[in-house]
Amino acid sequence: MARHRSPSRTGRPREARVDEAITSATRELLAEAGHHGLTMDAVARRAGIGKAAIYRRYATKQEMVLAAAVEGTVPATPDTGSLLGDLTVLAETVVARLSHPAASNGLLGLLGELGTDAALAGRFAELLIEPERAGDELVLRRAVDRGELAAMPDVELFHAVFGGAVLSWIFVSRLDPADLPARLARFTCAALRAER
Amino acid sequence: MARHRSPSRTGRPREARVDEAITSATRELLAEAGHHGLTMDAVARRAGIGKAAIYRRYATKQEMVLAAAVEGTVPATPDTGSLLGDLTVLAETVVARLSHPAASNGLLGLLGELGTDAALAGRFAELLIEPERAGDELVLRRAVDRGELAAMPDVELFHAVFGGAVLSWIFVSRLDPADLPARLARFTCAALRAER
Amino acid sequence: MARHRSPSRTGRPREARVDEAITSATRELLAEAGHHGLTMDAVARRAGIGKAAIYRRYATKQEMVLAAAVEGTVPATPDTGSLLGDLTVLAETVVARLSHPAASNGLLGLLGELGTDAALAGRFAELLIEPERAGDELVLRRAVDRGELAAMPDVELFHAVFGGAVLSWIFVSRLDPADLPARLARFTCAALRAER
Amino acid sequence: MARHRSPSRTGRPREARVDEAITSATRELLAEAGHHGLTMDAVARRAGIGKAAIYRRYATKQEMVLAAAVEGTVPATPDTGSLLGDLTVLAETVVARLSHPAASNGLLGLLGELGTDAALAGRFAELLIEPERAGDELVLRRAVDRGELAAMPDVELFHAVFGGAVLSWIFVSRLDPADLPARLARFTCAALRAER
DNA sequence: CATTAATCGAGACGGTACGTCTTGTCTTGCA
DNA sequence: TGCAAGACAAGACGTACCGTCTCGATTAATG
Structure with missing residues (x-):
């Protein structure tokens, strides 16, 4: 999946744990509450991460859903x-x-x-x-x-x-x-x- | 179309003009701006009516869309x-x-x-x-x-x-x-x- | 109390019962729910009358309160x-x-x-x-x-x-x-x- | 002034500029348009902030007025x-x-x-x-x-x-x-x- | 080892839609 | 004409969400 911004080579590397947590939380929320219950705040809360960590990976909510539910x-x-x-x-x-x-x-x-x-x-x-x-x-x-x-x-x-x-x-x-x-x-x- | 609350027999009757205006405005906005541009305020403004007139007829935005785009x-x-x-x-x-x-x-x-x-x-x-x-x-x-x-x-x-x-x-x-x-x-x- | 529009001489005369009901309902609602709970619809409902009957007597909510609570x-x-x-x-x-x-x-x-x-x-x-x-x-x-x-x-x-x-x-x-x-x-x- | 929810220690701190803008806008609108012209949307617009920033600080409109006009x-x-x-x-x-x-x-x-x-x-x-x-x-x-x-x-x-x-x-x-x-x-x- | 630069969780920010409520006016049918 | 009922236009209310930004603390790779 093409990322919002590809990770730079320098600095702290992105944690795979976070990628996984976003995808899991997205899937769970989609399954439990449907499209309506899937909010970025809810994903972040469920995944135990900050919203910035999501938007560092996906430019929009749709991209995130695409990666979690379709790709x-x-x-x-x-x-x-x-x-x-x-x-x-x-x-x-x-x-x-x-x-x-x-x-x-x-x-x-x-x-x-x-x-x-x-x-x-x-x-x-x-x-x-x-x-x-x-x-x-x-x-x-x-x-x-x-x-x-x-x-x-x-x-x-x-x-x-x-x-x-x-x-x-x-x-x-x-x-x-x-x-x-x-x-x-x-x-x-x-x-x-x-x-x- | 089943209404949010069915019109009562007493009191001022609902105006057909308003029904028509809501449906037209909904269709126009859907066509022009898509699902994203269809806001209840925009429908009311375009239809020249108040939002209460919409919610008197449809319990939710979805019901309104259903009536305008599907029925x-x-x-x-x-x-x-x-x-x-x-x-x-x-x-x-x-x-x-x-x-x-x-x-x-x-x-x-x-x-x-x-x-x-x-x-x-x-x-x-x-x-x-x-x-x-x-x-x-x-x-x-x-x-x-x-x-x-x-x-x-x-x-x-x-x-x-x-x-x-x-x-x-x-x-x-x-x-x-x-x-x-x-x-x-x-x-x-x-x-x-x-x-x- | 000067009325919104003084009653005309022809046609059906205004019912004193309605005047009394408005004043009573206003006082009760003010006492029970305060300024915040005093809405024109609530007064009309409590008084068992239509809102038009109120506005035939008082031009604004304030006038009504003035008549009921001050006069x-x-x-x-x-x-x-x-x-x-x-x-x-x-x-x-x-x-x-x-x-x-x-x-x-x-x-x-x-x-x-x-x-x-x-x-x-x-x-x-x-x-x-x-x-x-x-x-x-x-x-x-x-x-x-x-x-x-x-x-x-x-x-x-x-x-x-x-x-x-x-x-x-x-x-x-x-x-x-x-x-x-x-x-x-x-x-x-x-x-x-x-x-x- | 006691806040709606007191600011947490973690996360982005609240901006003093926003506090000041809310208070100023409230005072200006009260002076210009009185109690009636003081709407939350108007305060937010005049202050150049979002309504959420107000409600993050004050639970109600009254609290906001209290802070701006009395405190x-x-x-x-x-x-x-x-x-x-x-x-x-x-x-x-x-x-x-x-x-x-x-x-x-x-x-x-x-x-x-x-x-x-x-x-x-x-x-x-x-x-x-x-x-x-x-x-x-x-x-x-x-x-x-x-x-x-x-x-x-x-x-x-x-x-x-x-x-x-x-x-x-x-x-x-x-x-x-x-x-x-x-x-x-x-x-x-x-x-x-x-x-x- | 010390520096650097991007990461992390947390949450504030501006903007905007939602669905509800209220005001004062208008429109029915009945008396 | 008055009346009860209730529809109407306008617009404020307080909540929720989106995508961005800012804070202090971590965490590799580089100098």
């Missing part, structure tokens, strides 16, 4: 041997990620700011969208290589459909995501195969 | 004669709706609060999700009746995929939605037809 | 046969008046506004100061006629000393006024007699 | 060599103090709240009444020592008479205080001498 949350999807299997695992991963209160509250809180903060939107794309898209591409490329798909599908559309469906299911419709992965994987798999 | 924005989808046609029109409608700055800024701002405000989530479902789902069901029912689909598909999943894809495309990936309706309609249509 | 509270001082006796009775009267919570809270609340509201100051003088001064003059004149005083003293100074002492004793120093009348009467009587 | 306004009375001289100077001092618009508007505004706010009344007594009473006692003691008075008079009554007379003259009767000091000193001196 590094996209794992690689393992090769299960079939497209349907891969998609099921992928869906399970996305569901698991968005089901965690800290991640979801952080993510949704950020979404509302993206529209009026281009810099934030860029960082957001870099940390979340790009890794996700790359993972999706890998999964689809494997299916093509296996011969399950005739041609490389529209990755961007696939990403929007797949991620968007989970987002909508959990946050907009607020339904139980228990059997969503299986259903979504089957639905999407059918669409991909049908594309000539 | 009554879901139109019926006309029958184009084919599933693909219907889905294209439906996608165009959703895209048009989410492309309007007032609606999108309002909607995204609300999304972040839904996780920790059950009452708001209920109102949100009632005003947005339910009408959308009902419209989706109608479109799919027509396709079944036409014989385009063998059985009634999973409406909930369809709604999540369709709406979620647009949401993700526009707000998460932040891509140009120009040719999204056609691509999304074709993709979804294929999946629905493939379902046994 | 007509200055009784004549009976002739006890001696200056000391008269002064004692006069002091007892003033103490009694200022000891009533409604009157005192009303009076003190008004005092704070007099400095920046000339119209109110005029009404205040007319309703309270003038009657008091006239009463004082009568008492002193009687003492001159009796031969207790050689010449007519400075009535204005006497009024300020006498009323001000009680005011200061009760509200500024916040002492028990039980034996104030006797002490004040003796002190003032001595001063008046000593004046050559 | 430390009671000077010692110099020894003129005679009781009449001392009393004249004392009266002049009181008149001068109450003639200043900031002090008078602040003081009168507070008087109205004393009846229903015991804590405020206590602070008021501590900051204004006690110093005044102590000053009065000194003046009277000097007169006894000089032999002008046979015995120590009733200080409490004297204080009520002397201060109350000025209060009543200026604020209740609203008369010109130009020759009040001389008249009041002569009147009170006579009474004190006459006491056996």
Whole structure:
């Protein structure tokens, strides 16, 4: 994560303990009290640090949330041997990620700011969208290589459909995501195969 | 829209002019300055009313945004004669709706609060999700009746995929939605037809 | 009391019940909650009337308080046969008046506004100061006629000393006024007699 | 002046500049616009500070006014060599103090709240009444020592008479205080001498 | 070892939004 | 017209939050 100001070489070095405390406190507060309960003072108090220590690392609250709730949350999807299997695992991963209160509250809180903060939107794309898209591409490329798909599908559309469906299911419709992965994987798999 | 306190029968009746002014000012400010620039004082000033007139109608800022940016924005989808046609029109409608700055800024701002405000989530479902789902069901029912689909598909999943894809495309990936309706309609249509 | 707008001759006549209810409610609220708890809405609610009925009678809150807490509270001082006796009775009267919570809270609340509201100051003088001064003059004149005083003293100074002492004793120093009348009467009587 | 929350030992210390700015702005606004024009926002704006800086120091608006308009306004009375001289100077001092618009508007505004706010009344007594009473006692003691008075008079009554007379003259009767000091000193001196 | 420079916790700072309250006016329907 | 009820515009109240700054005390690396 790009820092507000990168640490200088001279003087007292930054304490890793503080980095960790900020991230933990942010996650805890997001999980407990949501976007509304996440104040910089509360983070500092919970982390047992001063506010300056936060702003030395992150220029804004959004950057801090980004680092705590979004950064590094996209794992690689393992090769299960079939497209349907891969998609099921992928869906399970996305569901698991968005089901965690800290991640979801952080993510949704950020979404509302993206529209009026281009810099934030860029960082957001870099940390979340790009890794996700790359993972999706890998999964689809494997299916093509296996011969399950005739041609490389529209990755961007696939990403929007797949991620968007989970987002909508959990946050907009607020339904139980228990059997969503299986259903979504089957639905999407059918669409991909049908594309000539 | 359910009010903060429902107007009593006696005394001076509420002025429709004020309702209208609040809604207009909210939409304008959302469009111009986004979620961040939408302050209650600004709404009151722009609407030429007092803040009490707002709080007499809406218990919270979120309720006000809900009424101004979400309520009554879901139109019926006309029958184009084919599933693909219907889905294209439906996608165009959703895209048009989410492309309007007032609606999108309002909607995204609300999304972040839904996780920790059950009452708001209920109102949100009632005003947005339910009408959308009902419209989706109608479109799919027509396709079944036409014989385009063998059985009634999973409406909930369809709604999540369709709406979620647009949401993700526009707000998460932040891509140009120009040719999204056609691509999304074709993709979804294929999946629905493939379902046994 | 001069009204905000004098009642017109035509139409429905004003109800005396309403006048009485306003005055009573004002006095009760002043006594119970002081100047701070006296709001126009509270008076209207307690009196079981509409706010318009109050503003039809009094142009401002201050006028209402003036009418309820100040007007007509200055009784004549009976002739006890001696200056000391008269002064004692006069002091007892003033103490009694200022000891009533409604009157005192009303009076003190008004005092704070007099400095920046000339119209109110005029009404205040007319309703309270003038009657008091006239009463004082009568008492002193009687003492001159009796031969207790050689010449007519400075009535204005006497009024300020006498009323001000009680005011200061009760509200500024916040002492028990039980034996104030006797002490004040003796002190003032001595001063008046000593004046050559 | 006892603060809302006393400053802690750690952290950034409070700035004296801010204390001074609050007091000055309060005095200026009281003088210019009276009790009614003294709003917390106006004080903050005029002082060039945030409202939080005020509430960090004073729990309520009244406390702030107390500190700005009352605290430390009671000077010692110099020894003129005679009781009449001392009393004249004392009266002049009181008149001068109450003639200043900031002090008078602040003081009168507070008087109205004393009846229903015991804590405020206590602070008021501590900051204004006690110093005044102590000053009065000194003046009277000097007169006894000089032999002008046979015995120590009733200080409490004297204080009520002397201060109350000025209060009543200026604020209740609203008369010109130009020759009040001389008249009041002569009147009170006579009474004190006459006491056996 | 002594100096230097950035770190740390704590909390004050200016600015600003929040949701509530109050004042004096206005607008209903009923009497 | 008067009346009870209550909506209206304006704006102050006291609280909370953000991002910056200032204090005294630490803590490495450098001279």
